[in-house]
Amino acid sequence: MTRRAKAPLVFCAGGTGRLGRLLVPRLLARGARVRVLTRQPGQARAWVGEGAELAGGDLDDPQAVRAALQGATHAFVLSPIAPALVAQQLAVVEAARAAGVGHVVKLSGSDWTLEPPGRSLSGDAHRQVEQALAATGLPHVVLRPNAWMQVALGRIVQELRVGDAITSAHGEARVSYIDARDIADVAVRALLDGPELLPSLPGPWVLTGAQALDFTAIAALAARFTGRAIAYRPARAATGLSPFVAQVHAQFAELIGEGAAEAATDTVARVLGRAPRTVEDFLAQQLG
Known part of the structure; x- marks a missing residue:
């Protein structure tokens, strides 16, 4: 009788x-073990649920990162948009290589922030990490998700x-929004099934919704679900942001306004075997 293979250990x-918070329970449901690096182990249990291992520390602590990666077979790399993004993620990549991790998945920026280079501080930072990850020779998948519904459209909910108007920071541009739940579903497959999928899906996986919508269409959907006439107007610049993040958001708005986020891919359908969740589905759940 052969011994059953030990479940993969995913550093997250x-x-x-x-x-x-979407990814961890999905990995556990697939039978993976998960180790989450967190600065707040006491609070993190409520955020990620039972079953995950919690490792104290943060991405600015190389020793904590190295310790959390010991014994890991897979690694998921994600950190907030910040000036430290490159240094933080490169530290994870190097520690993963040193620890003998066999497969890495990086959550990167939207494809239009990276291609062509030089148009986005965020995209250029992610490009540096993608290139460094490729140079390690580690098997890996890069995910480049488009605008997230929960971020871009959560505000309009x-x-x-409180009113009958929604705001748009990018005028009448069309965007192929993607649901964060689809990103999490794809990330699970990229982590646990990536080597099997890579021959048919080489290169970065560009993740989008199946259809691009403008705010006229989104306002019409909102009107249907609320039963009220809904208008849209230009959004005011967000306040309270650091200069770096404010500049990144301004670059995003300019690129989206130029139509950079309109393209739709079939990657989600190819990875998951189903169509991506739609803006209509999202708004129906939030407003219905």
Whole structure:
């Protein structure tokens, strides 16, 4: 009788964030073991649920990163947009290589922030990490998700709870928004099934919704679900952001306004065997 193979151990950077809280339970449901690096182990249990191992520390602590990667077979690399992004993620990549991790998945920027280079601080930072990861020779998958519904459209749900207008930072540009749950579903497959999928899906996986919508269409959907006439107007610049993040957001708005986020790919359908969740589905759940 052959001994049953031990379940993979996935190191997860960013496991307590918006995407990580979706990703960790999905990995556990697939039978993987998960180790989450967190600065707040006491609070993190409520965020990620039972079953995950919690490792104290953060991405600015190389010793904590190295310790958390010991014994890991897979690694998921995600960190917030910040000036330290490159240094933090390169430290994870190097520690993963040194620890003998066999497969890495990096959550990168939207494809239009990286291609062509030189148009986005965020995209250029992610490009540096992608190139360094490729140079290690580690088997890996890079995920480049488009604008997230939960981020880009979550705001309008709040706006509709207090009024009859929604705001757009990029005019009438069309965007192929993607649901964060689809990003998490793809990330699970990239982590646990990536080597099998890579021959048919080489290069970065560009993740989008199946259809690009403008705010006229989104306002019409909102009107249907609320039963009210909904208008849209230009958004004011967000306040309280650091100069770096404010510049990144301004670059995003300019590129999206130029139509950079309109293209739709079939990557989600090819990876998951189903169509991506739609904006209509998202708004129906939030407003219905």
